[in-house]
Amino acid sequence: VQLQASGGGTVQAGASLRLSCTASGRTFSRHTVTWFRQAPGKEREGVLCSHDSGVSDYYADSVKGRFTISRDNAKNTVYLQMNGLKPEDTATYYCATPSGQGSGYGCSEEEYDYWGQGTLVTVSS
Numbered sequence: 455v456q457l458q459a460s461g462g463g464t465v466q467a468g469a470s471l472r473l474s475c476t477a478s479g480r481t482f483s484r485h486t487v488t489w490f491r492q493a494p495g496k497e498r499e500g501v502l503c504s505h506d507s508g509v510s511d512y513y514a515d516s517v518k519g520r521f522t523i524s525r526d527n528a529k530n531t532v533y534l535q536m537n538g539l540k541p542e543d544t545a546t547y548y549c550a551t552p553s554g555q556g557s558g559y560g561c562s563e564e565e566y567d568y569w570g571q572g573t574l575v576t577v578s579s
Contacts, residue, residue, distance in 0.1 A: 455479040459549050459570030467541055467579050473534040475549030475570055483527040486552055486559045488566060489534050491545035491575075498548070500561030502534065512561065516542070539577045546572040 457480075461473040475487060492498040502523050503512040513521065520538045525531070532549065550566035552559050559565045 455551070455568045457549055457551065457568055457570035459547065459573045462547060462573030462575045464576040464578065465539055467539060467577055469539050469577070470535070470537045471539065471575060473536065473547055473573055474531055476529065476531045477551070480530070480551065480568070482525065482530050482532060482551070484555045486557060487532045488550050488559065488561065489523070490548045490550060490563065492548070493545040498563060501547070503559070503561040536575070539575070541577045541579045544575060544577050546574050548572045
């Protein structure tokens with residue numbers, strides 16, 4: 455299983471970006487996908503955890519109302535739409551998926567077996 459994350463870039467505060475996470479060797483529709491991020495000098499945190507087709511999404515308080523997740527099963531891709539970006543959103547963003555199917559996964563990194571390489575988002579003020 456390989457995950458390819460893309461879509462990062464440098465934008466000004468208030469702008470939008472859409473990150474993509476495409477899987478090979480895995481049918482995404484059967485598996486949870488979670489987005490994490492790691493800001494410089496900080497620990498990695500779950501941004502949107504346990505997305506299993508919208509049944510049990512968890513959004514970090516810092517991104518509620520601004521970030522949403524969606525899937526395109528035909529493309530085996532999960533998207534993270536980020537609106538109203540703030541300088542504090544600056545981080546490397548990672549997508550991750552567990553080896554098991556179904557729901558019940560949370561925001562703990564240890565639950566996830568496969569990771570994308572990360573895509574850098576930089577938001578300037």
